[in-house]
Amino acid sequence: MTKEIRISGFGGQGVILTAYIIGKAASLYDGKESSLIQSFGPEARGSSCSAQLIISDEKILYPYIAGTDILVAMSQSALAKFFSEVKKDGVVIYENELVDAKNISTLGIPATRLSEEEFGKSFYSNVIMVGYITAVTGIIKLGSAEEAVRTSVPSHTVENNLKALETGYNFAKNHA
Amino acid sequence: MKAKLDGVLTGVHYMDGDQAACEGALAAGCRYIAGYPITPSTETVERFAQRIPCVGGIFMQMEDEIASSIAIQGAVWGGAKAMTVTSGPGFSLMMEHIGYAIMTETPCVFVDVQRGGPSTGLPTMPSQSDLMQARWGSHGDYDLIALCPNSPQECFDLMICAFNFSERFRIPVMFMMDECIGHMTEKVVIPHPDDIEITPRRYTAKRPQDYLLYGPCDDLVPEMPEIGKGYHFHITGLTHDERGYPDMTVDAQHRLIHRLIHKIKNYKNGIVMVEADDLDNAEVVVLSFGITSRIADRAIIDAKNSGIKTGKIRLKTIWPFPDELVKNVSQKARAIVVPEINAGQIVREVERAATDRCRIISVPHYGGGVHRVETIYDAIIEGAKVE
Structure with missing residues (x-):
């Protein structure tokens, strides 16, 4: 089984780290193959940013995604740019207070607001999103996501990031 | 070590x-x-x-x-x-x-x-x-x-x-x-x-008075002096003698350049690294390297599924180039397909090594992305045709 995932948003939202944590969880802790390519233009904070992540049971040869099984949109422009790539049976996951996608998907989470409510800043919205993605897609195991978070974020933020992961995961379970 | x-x-x-x-x-x-x-x-x-x-x-x-x-x-x-x-x-x-x-x-x-x-x-x-x-x-x-x-x-x-x-x-x-x-x-x-096996620096054990900076060993490679151990030496980009001093003569140039080239050439077989699969009965062989080799692998799988006997050479060393391997392949295969993200550079080496013994199909890409799998697949299909 191969899943092609596009995670997209604004520079500064932690888009690449989101993809990195999921890719690392799959590759190092779930025993799968994963290959991550970050789109790398003249982007800086505030402009568009995306990562292509492939997770597979087999060796990954072609490094870019051909069609998207899971699109994660953290911004409206990201949805507009990448929605056409989504496969017929693909899913769209979105930040539902930054992105209007009610007509195409039920998988929305107010990750930014949840981060602000819980931590007083939007800093953790990406890891909340990782928790949500983990819960609604099952693409990685929760334990693997926790381990990937633990080993990917600065040590003084581990506790809050693990809480953020749980917040996103629980939001999915409570709104299923 | x-x-x-x-x-x-x-x-x-x-x-x-x-x-x-x-x-x-x-x-x-x-x-x-x-x-x-x-x-x-x-x-x-x-x-x-x-x-x-x-x-x-x-x-x-x-x-x-x-x-x-x-x-x-x-x-x-x-x-x-x-x-x-x-x-x-x-x-x-x-x-x-x-x-x-x-x-x-x-x-x-x-x-x-x-x-x-x-x-x-x-x-x-x-x-x-x-x-x-x-x-x-x-x-x-x-x-x-x-x-x-x-x-x-x-x-x-x-x-x-x-x-x-x-x-x-x-x-x-x-x-x-x-x-x-x-x-x-x-x-x-x-x-x-x-x-992890590490090759240490080839420091000389000779005493400073017996040591020549560019006095080659049997394998044509000279030993280096260890800094601070009493060796006095002169390094120059000019053509030099074994002491390291400039020597602008035809003889010195011949000796030096011949040695610089042959210290690699003589040991080429120990340097060249390739990944080669299914070359013996291949109708078409795809030669590639770097990221392109991964796209080529996908195209090779597809071509094999279409019934074409497809071999693979993946270069880990670009230089020196594996002339002998390409020559041998060109004597048996119908075509060698060479995808690369440039206008056609390594294909020239393939042509040189293969001469006219088989078809050489260049699959260039001017950069900014990678080949589509289908592009390489189509070249394999083309190469499999009997002319």
Whole structure:
């Protein structure tokens, strides 16, 4: 089984780290193959940013995604740019207070607001999103996501990031 | 000898090719990088600058690539293992000093994470168009070694080979990555230092009064003097005698250049690394390298599923080129397909080695992306046709 995932948003939202944590969880802790390519233009904070992540049971040869099984949109422009790539049976996951996608998907989470409510800043919205993605897609195991978070974020933020992961995961379970 | 414990980040990691190249260099004993950071190679020096205070060594951000490419050579003569890291525009600026490293037999590594060119071109997009430049970019006659990884794991593994070759043959080794491999994040397994074989510097055991700076050993490679041990020597880019002093004669030029070329040529079989599959009965063979080899692998699987006997040659060493292997394949296969992210560079080597014994199908791509699988597949189908 191969899943092609596009995670997209604004520079500064932690888009690449989101993809990195999921890719690392799959590759190092779930025993799968994963290959991550970050789109790398003249982007800086505030402009568009995306990562292509492939997770597979087999060796990954072609490094870019051909069609998207899971699109994660953290911004409206990201949805507009990448929605056409989504496969017929693909899913769209979105930040539902930054992105209007009610007509195409039920998988929305107010990750930014949840981060602000819980931590007083939007800093953790990406890891909340990782928790949500983990819960609604099952693409990685929760334990693997926790381990990937633990080993990917600065040590003084581990506790809050693990809480953020749980917040996103629980939001999915409570709104299923 | 084995790798030193302090530089080896033993474990299983999730990192990109640039970072893995840095870890390979650290494991190989590199303790000095001079560089002028440039996309898409920046992550290598960024990581080196982060890691080196703990490991012990120096990262020096230079004023430009010209300075970087000569600073590393000073570091090498001062006793360090050293490399510089760049991309196309910077690589162009380094050409003169690659020649200096060849002429002075200074073991070092030049990393070029290739991006689209000419000039500033496509800073953030892949290319494989610096391969002829790596081989011929500096003036004069010489031979060298260029390696081409196709995954972050291989960025680590081949970087150790690059340093080992540089010390074994006392040459600059070109490490030819591409943007896609540099910015691709995958699992990278870094072994225990005891499982990493490191080629030490060839320091002479001769007494200073008996030592000649360029007096070659039986394998045509001279030994180096260890700094601070009483050796007095003179290094020059001019044609020189065995003492290292300028000697502008036809004889001296002949002896020196012949030795510089043959110290590589004579040992080519021990240098060339390829991944070869299903060549014996292949109707069509795909020859590729770097990121393109992964796209080619997909096309080869599809072609085999279509009933075409398809073989594969993946070059890990671009230079020296595996002439004999290509010659042998050309005697049996109907066609050799050569996809590469350039206008057709390595295909010329394939044509030279194969002469007219089989069809050679160039599949160029001008850069900024990778081939579509179908493009290579179509070339395989074309090659399988009986003319």
